[in-house]
Amino acid sequence: MQDSPLAVLLSRLDFAWITSMHILYPPLTIGLAMLLFFAEWRWLRSQDELWYRLTRFFEKLFIVNFAAGVATGITMEMAFGILYGPFSQAAGPFFGQVLGYETITAFMYEAGFIGLMIFGWGKISRKMHLFATFNVALSSSLSAMWIMDANSWMQTPAGVVFKDGIFQVTDWAAALLNPDVLLGFPHMLLAALELALCFVAAISAWFVLKQRHAALFQRSLTHAIAALVVVAPLQIYLGDGLGRVVADDQPAALAAMEGHYHTYNADGSVDTSWQVIGWPNAKGDDFAWSISIPHALSLIETHSWSGKVTGLDDIPAPNRPPVVVPFYAFRVMVAAGFALVPLAFWGLILMLRGRLSPGNAPAQRWFLRAVVAGGVLPYIGVWCGWWVREVCRQPFVVYGLMRTDQGVSHMSVVAALFWLVGYMAFELTVWGSVWYFLAKIVRQGPDLASPVVAEGNQPLGHLEPAPHDPAALPSYVRPI
Amino acid sequence: MDTLTQIQTLVTFAWWLALDLCVLLYVVLDGADLGAGIFSLFVREPHERGAIMSAMAGTWDANETWLIVAGGVLFGTFPFVYGATFSYLMLPLALALWGMITRAVALEFRHLAHQRWLRFTDLAFGLGSLTTTFFGGMAVGAVLQGYPLTTTPGQVPTYVGGALRFISPFSLWTGAAAVIAVLLAGLLFVRARFEKAEPIRRQAASWTNGVFYLALVAVGVTLIVSARLFPWAQLRWFGPHMWLWALVPLAVLAVVVRMRAAMRAERDLAAILWFNAGVALMAGAMLATMYPWLVPGTWTIYTGASPAVSLFTFTLAMGGFIPIMLMYNAYQIWVFRARISALAAYH
Numbered sequence: 001m002q003d004s005p006l007a008v009l010l011s012r013l014d015f016a017w018i019t020s021m022h023i024l025y026p027p028l029t030i031g032l033a034m035l036l037f038f039a040e041w042r043w044l045r046s047q048d049e050l051w052y053r054l055t056r057f058f059e060k061l062f063i064v065n066f067a068a069g070v071a072t073g074i075t076m077e078m079a080f081g082i083l084y085g086p087f088s089q090a091a092g093p094f095f096g097q098v099l100g101y102e103t104i105t106a107f108m109y110e111a112g113f114i115g116l117m118i119f120g121w122g123k124i125s126r127k128m129h130l131f132a133t134f135n136v137a138l139s140s141s142l143s144a145m146w147i148m149d150a151n152s153w154m155q156t157p158a159g160v161v162f163k164d165g166i167f168q169v170t171d172w173a174a175a176l177l178n179p180d181v182l183l184g185f186p187h188m189l190l191a192a193l194e195l196a197l198c199f200v201a202a203i204s205a206w207f208v209l210k211q212r213h214a215a216l217f218q219r220s221l222t223h224a225i226a227a228l229v230v231v232a233p234l235q236i237y238l239g240d241g242l243g244r245v246v247a248d249d250q251p252a253a254l255a256a257m258e259g260h261y262h263t264y265n266a267d268g269s270v271d272t273s274w275q276v277i278g279w280p281n282a283k284g285d286d287f288a289w290s291i292s293i294p295h296a297l298s299l300i301e302t303h304s305w306s307g308k309v310t311g312l313d314d315i316p317a318p319n320r321p322p323v324v325v326p327f328y329a330f331r332v333m334v335a336a337g338f339a340l341v342p343l344a345f346w347g348l349i350l351m352l353r354g355r356l357s358p359g360n361a362p363a364q365r366w367f368l369r370a371v372v373a374g375g376v377l378p379y380i381g382v383w384c385g386w387w388v389r390e391v392c393r394q395p396f397v398v399y400g401l402m403r404t405d406q407g408v409s410h411m412s413v414v415a416a417l418f419w420l421v422g423y424m425a426f427e428l429t430v431w432g433s434v435w436y437f438l439a440k441i442v443r444q445g446p447d448l449a450s451p452v453v454a455e456g457n458q459p460l461g462h463l464e465p466a467p468h469d470p471a472a473l474p475s476y477v478r479p480i
Numbered sequence: 481m482d483t484l485t486q487i488q489t490l491v492t493f494a495w496w497l498a499l500d501l502c503v504l505l506y507v508v509l510d511g512a513d514l515g516a517g518i519f520s521l522f523v524r525e526p527h528e529r530g531a532i533m534s535a536m537a538g539t540w541d542a543n544e545t546w547l548i549v550a551g552g553v554l555f556g557t558f559p560f561v562y563g564a565t566f567s568y569l570m571l572p573l574a575l576a577l578w579g580m581i582t583r584a585v586a587l588e589f590r591h592l593a594h595q596r597w598l599r600f601t602d603l604a605f606g607l608g609s610l611t612t613t614f615f616g617g618m619a620v621g622a623v624l625q626g627y628p629l630t631t632t633p634g635q636v637p638t639y640v641g642g643a644l645r646f647i648s649p650f651s652l653w654t655g656a657a658a659v660i661a662v663l664l665a666g667l668l669f670v671r672a673r674f675e676k677a678e679p680i681r682r683q684a685a686s687w688t689n690g691v692f693y694l695a696l697v698a699v700g701v702t703l704i705v706s707a708r709l710f711p712w713a714q715l716r717w718f719g720p721h722m723w724l725w726a727l728v729p730l731a732v733l734a735v736v737v738r739m740r741a742a743m744r745a746e747r748d749l750a751a752i753l754w755f756n757a758g759v760a761l762m763a764g765a766m767l768a769t770m771y772p773w774l775v776p777g778t779w780t781i782y783t784g785a786s787p788a789v790s791l792f793t794f795t796l797a798m799g800g801f802i803p804i805m806l807m808y809n810a811y812q813i814w815v816f817r818a819r820i821s822a823l824a825a826y827h
Contacts, residue, residue, distance in 0.1 A: 067588030070541060071581040077551045078573055081566025088566070089636040092559015093788035100556025103549045104801045111545040112808040116815060119538040123815055165635040169788045409567040415643040419574055426581055433585060437592045 010416035011083050011408040016390070017420060018075055020383060021427040025069030025434075027382055030144055030189070031196025032062050033137035039220075040130050049452060054220050056121075057446035058200065061438055063118055068434045070111075072427060077103070083419070087397050087407030094160060094169050095150050098176075102146035110139035122453040141189060148188050152181035154398050155389070156249045162401045179249050183242040190235050191385070195378035197231060198340065200224045202375025203442055205368040208361050212445055215358045221371070222356050225347035232340040239337060240300075246392075247301045250399055251310035253392035256321040257330040258297060261286045263311035272298040272306045277331070280323055285313070321394045325387060333384035336377040343374050484782060484789070491794045492785040495557040496774070498802065502553055504763050506546035508665075508756045513540045515666020517583060517609025518659065519684065520602065528680040529602045531820065533587050535673040538816040540587065542809055544580070549805075561774050561784035564639040568627045569619050571643050576615040583608030610659065617658025621651035624710065624770075626777035650709060657698040661759075664688070664695045668755055672748035675819050688743060696736070699762070703729075712776050716769045728765045732758055 036055055043051035077099065080088045088096065116124060116132040124132070159175030160167040169175055204221035208214045247254045254260070259275040274297035278290025298307040312320050346367060350356050355364055362368075393399050397407040411419075484492060513536045520529045536543075555562045566573060586605035593601050625648060629637035667684045674681040706713050717725050739754035772780040 063588065064592070067584055070544075071584040074544070074548060074580055074584075075577050077548055077555070078566060078577060080555065081562045082570045082573055085563035085567035086636065086638050087563070088555065089560045089563035089638060092555060092562065093786040096555035096557075096559040096562065096786065097788060097793065098556075100552035101797075103545075103552030104797055104805070107552075108542070108545050108549050108805045109808075111542040112805065112812055115538040115542055115812050120815060166787065409570070410638075410640040411567075411570065412643065415570060418643075419570070422574060422578060426578055430581065430585055433589055437589055440592060 004413060005405075007411055007413050007416055008405045008408055010413060010420060011411060012394075012404065014416055014419045014423070015079060015083050016387075018072070018079055018423055018427070019386070019390075021423075021431065022069070022072040022076055023382055023386055024379065024431065025065050025072065026140070026144070027188075027192035027195045027378075028065045028199055029062070029069050030137075030140040030192035031194070032058065032065070032199065033133065033140050034193060035196055035200060035224075036062060037130070037133045037137045040133050044126060044130055050216055050219055052452055053216060053446050053448055058203075058220075059118070060441050061203070064434055064437045064441065066114065068430050071430055075423075083409055083411070084397070084407050085409040087402065090162075090165055090402060090407070091154075091167050091398060094153060094167055094175050098146055098150040098153070102143055102150075106139050106143035106146060110136055110143060113139065125455050126453075141192075144189055144192065145185055148185040149176060149178075149181050151389075152184045153178050155184070155253075155393060156180040156245075157398050157401055162398075167398070167401070179245055180242075183238060183245055187235070187238045187242050190231060190238060191378065191382055194228070194231050194235055194340070195382060197224045197228050198375050198378045201228065202372045205371035206442070207445070209365065209368040209372070211362050213448070214362050216446065216448075218356065218358045218361045221361070222347075222351055225344060225351065225356075225371075228340065228344035229348045232337070232344045236337055236341065239334070244301065247309065250392065252312070252315045252319060252321055253326075253399075254301065255310055255312045255315065256323050256392050257326040257388050258301075258309075259287060259290065259323055259327045260297060260309055260311045261313060263308065263314050270298070270306050270308045271311060272296075272309075274300060275327075278327075284323070319395065321392050326392045329384040329387040329391070333381045333388065336381035336384070339377055340374060343370055347371070484785060484787065488785070488787075488789050489782060491789050492557070492781055494794060495553065495785075495789065496781045498797070499550060499553045499557070500763070500767050501802075502546050502550035504760060506543070506550055507763070508759055509543035509546060510540070511662045511665040511759075512536075512669035512752070513543055513666070514609045514613045515662040515664065516669050517606055517666065518613065518663050519666045519670060519687070521606035521610070523680060523683065525680075526598050526602065529605070530590060530598070531674070531680065532670065533590055533605065535670070535820055537587070539813055540584075542812055544584075557786055557789055558774060558779075558781065558784040559786050560636055561779045564627075564629060564637065564779070565623065565775055568639045568641065569622060569646055572615040572619040572622065572646055576612045576619065579608040579611030579613075579615065581608075583612065613659050613662045614655040616655075618646065618651045618655035620658070621654030622646035622648070623775055624654070624706070625650060626775055629778060650705065653705065654702065657702055660691065660694050660698045664691045665752075665755060665759075667691060668743075668748065668752045671746075672752055673819060676746070692740070692743075699732075710776065712773060713769050725765075728761070732761050735761060 036059055039051050039055040039058070042048070043055060080099070113132045113135040117129065117136050120129055120132060153175060156179045157167070157175075158178040159171035159173070160169050162168075200220055201224035204217040204224065207217040208221060243254075246257075259278055259280075260271070262271045265271045273292040273294045275287065276291040276293065278287040278292075280286070281288035295305055297309055298304055301307070301309050312323075347356065350364055350367060354360065395403055395405070397404045516532050516536065520532045523529050523532065551562075582604050586601040586608060590598065590601045590605070622645075627639055627645060628641055630640055631637060667688045670684040671681055671688070674684075707717060735754055735758040739751055739758065742748075742750035742754055770776055772782060774781045774784050
């Protein structure tokens with residue numbers, strides 16, 4: 001049990017900071033790897049050079065993002081033990097195993113093929129390269145699966161008993177297929193794809209808007225928008241499903257993110273109203289003011305006119321999560337998700353009318369500007385979604401079973417501050433350089449001049465000179 | 481804590497071997513990258529420093545990932561050790577991680593940076609490598625010394641001793657020794673990865689001799705200090721099987737002689753392999769000395785093991801995934817095997 005509330009709060013901030021700064025990168029890695037595979041596959045099938053140029057251009061952006069993801073991600077695995085030692089010990093039998101599987105089956109798998117994907121052009125055959133890209137996409141998705149499984153188990157800890165300070169696994173299948181992961185993983189995976197599509201669409205729209213390589217980027221723009229027409233509504237559907245899992249399994253979390261303070265109104269009737277916005281009073285047991293829509297909450301959560309939704313007043317006071325952060329983060333996430341739907345359909349209508357053809361696209365200035373601006377929406381959505389998820393689970397680290405103050409390491413305030421300040425400096429630097437270099441690559445534009453890579457049958461040189469000729473130089477010096 | 485069944489005891493032992501393998505692979509593979517990074521601090525020409533980074537560009541990520549895999553195995557199989565030890569090592573790990581982040585960012589972004597920033601990225605790369613190595617070495621020394629645990633009934637013993645306990649003359653020494661050993665690995669790597677006529681390769685070759693003897697001294701000092709400091713080491717080394725243990729330094733010596741011969745004959749790959757064989761031999765001997773302790777005096781591999789270890793998951797990982805990992809790792813290193821010249825560009 002950690003005594004100082006300030007040290008506990010700082011430990012939470014420490015972890016919140018490193019996770020928030022890490023989740024900026026992996027979704028793009030996951031989603032963009034899928035899109036790169038698609039583009040490269042189209043190139044090999046059609047032999048159309050445009051697909052090749054698009055692949056090579058977006059791969060440059062991918063590399064910058066990937067490097068930042070690795071740099072910030074290495075910390076994550078160590079941070080569980082450093083900042084949350086007692087939690088790691090207690091949850092290790094399940095949680096540690098799952099993270100272990102992530103590193104063995106996904107992380108290493110990805111690292112093995114990413115080197116080939118980035119530096120293998122022209123050294124390995126085209127088909128082998130496509131295979132490497134495919135493996136990067138698959139392994140990064142696998143990685144997301146394990147991570148989401150571990151995190152979902154913290155939300156809905158099934159299949160374990162908490163005995164002698166350890167979570168003992170009684171049912172592996174139930175723990176691995178806990179209620180939250182069944183929708184939590186698809187929701188995150190689709191978020192990654194949606195984010196990558198918006199990223200590609202925004203950059204492509206910027207080029208089209210500037211009339212640079214418009215013919216090239218018109219293609220990536222229209223393909224991304226067409227995919228978004230399917231992905232954006234599907235994501236809302238999955239999000240709604242996940243919301244109902246939360247309502248069933250984590251009533252306190254749902255009450256916090258909806259700002260639902262009372263199960264019943266003062267007159268004894270079921271409180272069915274959904275708060276659009278509001279602000280808690282000084283005591284924190286109700287909203288001081290709010291705008292609400294009657295019956296909307298019951299409709300959303302129970303799909304009935306006046307179904308009962310557990311309010312915070314039915315949760316014992318020490319177990320209530322904070323309200324303001326999840327309440328607003330949830331609203332921002334939902335708004336971001338909903339905003340992408342009309343954007344995608346606007347693009348679809350333009351496409352159907354032929355307004356986004358290579359010749360016409362640059363004229364759609366307002367649409368293109370909207371797509372560029374839309375590039376940030378999924379990032380905001382991912383951040384807010386995670387804040388909802390993690391803050392709503394408080395004051396527990398494993399929902400309902402282990403409290404956060406039982407799980408944190410015994411750090412002094414100074415040590416926790418040292419970590420926070422250090423990581424603020426490092427990760428802001430990483431973030432700044434990522435922005436700087438992404439912008440630089442985009443400004444430079446795609447490389448259309450260098451020849452398309454060959455099949456990769458160049459001699460690679462040799463490791464050791466032949467014994468009879470110690471001074472022999474390799475017959476070919478590789479370009480790296 | 482529940483006691484382990486007989487099968488679980490065996491599986492735990494096997495996982496411990498797997499953990500050792502991952503750590504050893506990390507030390508051997510990333511050690512060369514880190515050492516080349518430290519060496520780059522002493523390389524004058526910016527394009528040569530860039531070439532050092534290019535030489536590892538295709539493989540550094542996979543090499544570093546062995547550390548993550550080791551962390552994953554530790555967390556999965558020995559969660560009690562993981563949770564307590566990493567709290568104990570908060571400071572050196574944080575500093576080593578910052579070194580790694582700096583290094584990764586400098587390496588990946590250098591080719592995009594403007595000319596006038598190159599001095600900065602190169603310094604960041606070199607200092608990042610140095611920090612990672614030194615604090616990584618300190619962490620190893622601190623682990624060898626062990627740490628106290630809480631004894632609250634009904635709870636897993638954990639570490640509450642504060643953030644500075646890891647600092648000791650011994651851990652400072654292991655940090656320094658790590659820098660020396662890794663520098664030697666880096667020099668061998670540079671020798672093997674560059675065209676024979678390149679000036680940078682000649683610079684590395686001229687350094688190798690001095691660093692080689694320094695490393696030899698460092699190993700000797702570490703051995704003597706360990707024998708004096710640690711009762712668990714004395715018990716093994718000077719116990720009933722003393723003559724068996726005396727064979728280890730002889731074997732190491734034989735390997736070192738072969739390595740020197742390979743270095744002299746400019747058979748660079750052979751030199752690296754002999755060096756790695758020496759590291760593996762010494763690491764194996766050290767682990768055998770420590771057995772059954774994972775953290776001497778604090779955790780044995782059996783008290784630290786998860787009660788959920790099972791033959792099934794172990795077979796899955798060891799029989800399926802780790803051999804595949806080794807295969808594609810080897811393929812990747814094979815693709816990026818040839819010597820390069822300092823003029824080689826990043827892409």
